[in-house]
Amino acid sequence: MTLFESCASVAIISTFVVFATPSLIKAREHYQLDQVIRQAAGNMQWTRIKAISRSRDCRMRVSSDTSYVIECLDQAWSADETVVLPQSFRITANAAPEFHKRGNAAPTGTLTIWDSHSHSRQVVVNITGRVRIN
16 A cells, blocks of 8 residues: 555545544433433332332432432331432432332322433333333
8 A cells, every 4th residue: 555545545534533523422422311311210110119029118209410319118218229320410300209019109200311411301100100211
């Protein structure tokens, strides 16, 4: 391979990298938000399973804008686990969904998670205890 061919190859590869980098960064950000929302939905489902298996009320409550707590009711609410979101993610909720021993939920609720670019996804819990991601 001659010097000219090498330089041409480097120029072509550099052009592809320059145009592909923003797309790759955006895809990574969407993947990270998807990963965080799936973890929250999985923890919500796990909270429901705890309520059913322990025959007591359990809930997932947002404790700050960067963390949430999974709690079960004995004599009082006791924390089983505290989850801190990765850096640059925020969480809010319109209620703290409580799962009962039959798996149903009351009150129902929606958790919303935002990334640093204000993209958001939601975990929704309905009255039957079904957990879904919007």
